[in-house]
Amino acid sequence: MFEALTPVSEMLARNLDTLSRQPLLVCGLLEDDLPGMLAGAGPAPRVFTTDFRYFQWLKHKNGADVEFGAQPRTETAAGLLLLMPKAKAEADYLLAACLPLLAPGAPIFIAGDNKGGVKAAPKLLAPYCKQVNKLDSARRASLYQADLASPVPAFTPADWISRYPLTEEQLQVCALPGVFSAAHLDSGSKLLLGTLTELEGRVLDFGCGAGVIGASLLKRHPGLELELIDINALALEASRLTLAENRLHAKVYASDGLAQVTGKFDHIVTNPPFHAGLKTFYHTTESLLTQAADYLLPGGSLILVANAFLPYPELIERSFGHCDTLAATGKFKIYRATR
Ligand SMILES: C[S@@+](CC[C@H](N)C(=O)[O-])C[C@H]1O[C@@H](n2cnc3c(N)ncnc32)[C@H](O)[C@@H]1O
Missing domain, CATH: 3.40.50.150 (Vaccinia Virus protein VP39)
Incomplete structure (x- = not known):
């Protein structure tokens, strides 16, 4: 690779x-x-x-x-x-x-x-x-x-945290440089949060970024058993900071796609990655859509937001047999598939 x-x-x-x-x-x-x-x-x-x-x-x-x-x-x-x-x-x-x-x-x-x-x-x-x-x-x-001209003072990670409020959710989001949606809530994630209703049980926030989705869900449903995963260390650190700042508790760990995830979930919720790197093209989301059903309990669901033009419904239908569209704007769609 x-x-x-x-x-x-x-x-x-x-x-x-x-x-x-x-x-x-x-x-x-x-x-x-x-x-x-x-x-x-x-x-x-x-x-x-x-x-x-x-x-x-x-x-x-x-x-x-x-x-x-x-x-x-x-x-x-x-x-x-x-x-x-x-x-x-x-x-x-x-x-x-x-x-x-x-x-x-x-x-x-x-x-x-x-x-x-x-x-x-x-x-x-x-x-x-x-x-x-x-x-x-x-x-x-x-x-x-x-x-290097002269000694550089010790690194203070706290100097690099940026914060913004999510007023509706009464949350303070903490981000670090380069983390997705470091300055404000992404409009796709906003639509996803506005569409999600009652969730319970074990929930996976896939590609957590600064932890906005996971932290919002936990704030609404304090009983959730939440896990947040990302491939990027700065995103994982930002998620830990967001949870700590809002006195929320969840398991945060590194995973490449679902590779490090174990067991089955009631729900997988995500605003998945779709950007190509300068060289690397990420097949992460396609793999997620193909494998998610194996990581869901019977009756469990995969809920995601995606750019409307992406051909995800076909992939979701192929692996779940159906794909519901819960909401749509000109730019984004929210899809749900239940096992
Ligand atoms: C579109 S962002 C969403 C971030 C956050 N959930 C939000 O709504 O603001 C997608 C996230 O997926 C992460 N990601 C990219 N490739 C990944 C992979 N192979 N496994 C896990 N996470 C990945 C990125 O680092 C990024 O934080």
């Missing part, structure tokens, strides 16, 4: 002499075996990822030094390579989380697809470095380098 090198890594392959002078801490948009390529040319890198799918792939691949979470472990590093993430705010967050681990003079590299925001590298590095150099540009990707 992550086997072929991305154009960004192909460009980095021309710079291995420079990159492999020191063991690097590598983070950001990792989509291939760049760590293996670095390890083949010099000291093995340490990889910090917020993507649970990538974490599992790399861990099983070659026993690489790889960690998954919302921040890296506090162990010094000789240099940093940041693969530009999709959201600039996430790049800011990752620099603030990783740079306290570097000593002054340590090299910082930022690489990425030219269309993926890498041109912001000089601006991103300005608070930390005196001069930023562009080392290379090829395969529609660029590599920037700078030296």
Whole structure:
């Protein structure tokens, strides 16, 4: 799945002499075996990822030094390579989380697809470095380098939490950079919450993001046995923060699709992912629609919101034998299928 090198890594392959002078801490948009390529040319890198799918792939691949979470472990590093993430705010967050681990003079590299925001590298590095150099540009990707000017204060995750109220639900939502709907409730999720009525029993919030759906359901039905899953460590952390801020309790854990989920549920509720990454296309939702029935108790239901143009009803009908449309706007539809 992550086997072929991305154009960004192909460009980095021309710079291995420079990159492999020191063991690097590598983070950001990792989509291939760049760590293996670095390890083949010099000291093995340490990889910090917020993507649970990538974490599992790399861990099983070659026993690489790889960690998954919302921040890296506090162990010094000789240099940093940041693969530009999709959201600039996430790049800011990752620099603030990783740079306290570097000593002054340590090299910082930022690489990425030219269309993926890498041109912001000089601006991103300005608070930390005196001069930023562009080392290379090829395969529609660029590599920037700078030296850390002075020690960076310890990372304080609390500084990165953004909050907004959900007035109707009397909830405070907490989000972190790059998390879906970090600044306001998504209109699809709003329609879903407005459509859901009585739920009870064991409920799964699939792809929980900042935890808006799960927290709202728990607020309405305090007796629910709720589980929230996501593939992204910042989303999981945001969900934990949202639950804690509203004094709600649920199980929050990393899962790639339904792979880490066990047992059966009364309801699976979701605003599922449908965006393609720069390289990776997510088949997550198609798999969910195909597998959900196996994760539901008899009489249990899958309820989701989706863009109206997506061909989900066919998939749902194929696996459940029917698909009800509970609500529809020009943009979104709410589907329900019962086992
Ligand atoms: C459209 S967002 C919905 C977020 C939140 N439930 C809301 O309504 O605001 C979809 C979420 O699915 C997560 N996701 C993407 N791929 C996933 C996968 N393979 N397994 C689990 N979650 C995934 C994303 O990280 C994102 O948080």
